Structures are given as structure tokens and as C-alpha cells.
Amino acid sequence: MNNYFKGLYKDRYVLVSLVKQDLQMKYNRSVLGVAWQLITPLGLSIIIGSIYAIIYGMEPSGLIPVLFSGLNPWLFISGSADGGTSAYINAEGYLKQTQVSPQIFPIRVVLVAFVNLIYSMIAFFLVYLVLSPSSFGLQMLWFFPGMIVILLAGMTIANLSSAITIHFRDFQPLQSLLLQGLFYITPIIYTTAMMDERGYSIVYRINPFYYFINVVRTPALGTAVNAQFLQEFGCVFVVTLIAFLISAVLTMKNNHGIAMKL
Template sequence: MKYLKNYFGGIYKDRYVLRSLVKQDLQMKYNRSVLGVAWQIITPLGLSIIIGLIYSIIYGVDPKGFIPILFSGLNPWVFLSGSADGGTFAYISAEGYLKQTQVNPQIFPIRVVTVNFVNLFYSMLAYFVVFLILSPSSFGLSMLMIIPGLLIIYLGGLTLANMSSAITIHLRDFQPLQSLVLQGLFYVTPIIYTTSMMDDKGFSIIYRINPFYYLINAVRSPALGNDISVATIEECLIVLAVTFVAFLISAIITMKNNHGIAMKL
């Protein structure tokens, strides 16, 4: 409990520093960029259109129905993978702050995740515009389930960033290793294909034991306008509970790792 109290207490103490850093990162990211934040929309949308058209040729799928599935899956994946990768540099890029100030280290993984979450928010807004054009009849109140879905995926991203930042302090080679693992996870997670494709081949176990599938589905399912059922709510609550526990564990590990962190950089 002491670690968790210090973790949240430090975040509250440095909340203005955190807000300033996030604002600074967003401004620097799009500084002198002609399209700016539009790149957060163009990239996943462009990939979705390209993959959707290729799949329509090879597998005969309807791109009108498949592009929203791709777009709604790529957006949360980019957030999760970006949070994990960003976590490996969270402390290293903040070396000056950590060695010259008394700021609490745990705000730096949060900084990375929050910047990525803002980008996710923009991307999902673009997704809903595209989805409204392609499938206006699918819009409904069930889409409000994306609110707890976004909370779940934010906690998931923060868990990944906390863990990767803690590991990188002791193992600088972790970043390329993590990138390799994430690349493999991308292909075994139903992002550029549907779960039914895996079910038809008898490999449904591959995604059912994959935590990334449930994190992404927490956003993707309501974004596609899927109906809310008792089973859907139960799954959402279970994923939220598991993700929250994982986040608390990562927070404890973060605080144990923070002792003398400036000397480890």
C-alpha cells in the first residue's frame, strides 16, 4: 500500500509538470508539420484502405464492411505498441529532469501514454466519421461502451509503459527485443483479419489466450456498433478488473524501481 500511495501521491504533486510536458510533446510532435495531427488519421486510415482492398481481391471480402474492422483494430494497436515502445525511452529521454530536479519519475511513463492517448482520440474521431459514411445504420447507443473501453486500453497502455520503462533501466537491450515481440503479437492478434478466420482454421485458442485481443476488442467491439449483451458487459468488467490489477502491479514495480533511478541512467 505504501508504494501505491507514493505512486499516486507523486503524480498528484507533479500534475502540473505532467500536463506541461504532455502539452510540450504534442506541440513539438506537430511543429512545422503541414498536416500536423492529420497524420494520426491518415496513417491508420491509409493502411486500412490498402489492406481492405488487397483482402477484397485475394479473399473476396467486402471492403465496405472490412475497412471499419481494420481501422477500429489498428487504432488501439498503434496506441498500445506506441505506449510500450515509448516506455523504453521514458526515463532515458527525461534524464535531465531526473538528475537536476526533484520531480517524481513515475510521471514520465504517464507522459508517454497520455500523448499516445490523445493521438488515439483523434484517430477514433476520424474512424467514426468514416464509419458514419460507410455504415450509418450501425450507429447506436451501444457505441457508448467505447467509454469504458478507452479507460481499459489507457490502463493497458500505462501498464505496458511502466513495465517496459522499469526493465529498460536494467536492460538497455530490451527495446529491440520488445519490438520483435510486438511485431510477432501484431500478426497473432486479430487486427488485420477477423476472429472468424482463425475459428474456421481451428486456431481460435491463439487469440483467446492473447491479452492484446481483449484490450483491443474493448475499443473495437463498441466502435463497430455491436449489440450490448450480458456476456459483453461481463467480459468488459472482467477485462477492466484484470487490467486494473495489472496496472497496480506495474505501479508497485515502478516505485520499487524508482529508488536511485537518476544514478542508473
């Protein structure tokens, strides 16, 4: 495990350079550039929110912030997972021609996705400030530790998906299918209250992705932080940290002779 963090530290400048390069390439020659990172989740939230507000009989102004604040972290998680499956494959040239630490490449895709998440959440807060200025308060400060938790979750998922893909190349479409299913059973396009009313709370209670979303969405919406949230937050943080450390160990075991596996 020490070698995992030593490698990240040794090649930290390479990692930062690659992240900057990926961000520049993504928005290169784009008229709106990084603004797309604000427009995309907002547009999806408005479209989905308007339709589902009619279906659920809710006010769009109440449903859209819930969708927006849940969709942003979900896009980060799914982006980290998808990026993890191609992290080593896209870095084949670096791995075969240099001595750079392989573990920086899954982290690379996560950091790019995390920067995009920050932009998206800035857009959310600007919109939410217009829709519900009274919701803003000190309870929103829990948003920052929530972002740390979801960053750890993204790195864990990317580490695991990148390691699995090296040995099982069909994992990428399988993972995409699983993520699509998880999207619909995670309270993103609907609220937990809707599931509670129908007696299906178990659907999201046993879903770990719900908790990853919740540690960011609850404080972002300005919801009062109670004992239950603090307990869930503590459990999510501990479990995510342990899972990340386990993924780091598996990553280092997978890294032996990784260039030959590509």
C-alpha cells in the same frame, strides 16, 4: 503505492506541460499537423483492407472499418510500449537536475499516445458514419469505458517496459520483435470468424491483446452488446486494474536511485 499517486498529483502540472510540449513538437512546422494522426491509420486501413479484401474475398467496405477500429488501439498499445522503453532515458536531464517524480515520465508517453488515439478514433467514426450509418446506436456508448480500460493497459505496459529497460537496455529491440509477432496473432488484419472457421480460436483467445482491442473495437463498430461481451469486459477491467496497481508498485521500487542508473 500511495507515493506513486501522490507523486503524480504533486507533479500533475509538470506532466500536463510535458504532454503539451510533446504534442506541439510532434506537429511543429507540419503543414497538415494533427491531420496526420487521422490520415495515417486511415491510409493503412485502406491499403491493407483493399489488399486483404481481395485475398479473403470480402467487400472492402466491410473489412476496412474492422481494420481501422482495430489498428487504432493497437497503435496506441505499441506506442505506449515503445515509449515506455525510452521514457526515463529521454528524461535523464529532468531526473538528474530536478526533484520531479520519476513516475510521471512513463505516463507522459502514454498520454501523448492516448491523445493521438482520440484523434484517430474521431477519424474512424467520421468514416464509419459514411460507410455504415445504420450501425450507430446506444450500444456505442460502451466505447467510452473501453477507452478507459485501454488507457490503463497502456499505462501498465509503459510502467513495466520503462522499469525493465533501466536494468536491461536490450529490452527495446526484444520488445519490438515481440510486438511484431503479437500483431500478426491478434485479430487486427483479419476477423475472429476466420480463425474460428479454421479451428484456431485458441490463437486469439489466450492473447490478452485481443481483449484490449476488443473492448474498444466491438462498441466502436456498433456491434450489439451481449452477455459474453459484458463478462469479458468485466474480466478485462479487473485484470487490467490489478496489473496497473502491480506496475505502480514495481515502478516505485525501481525509482530509488533511478538517476544513478541512467
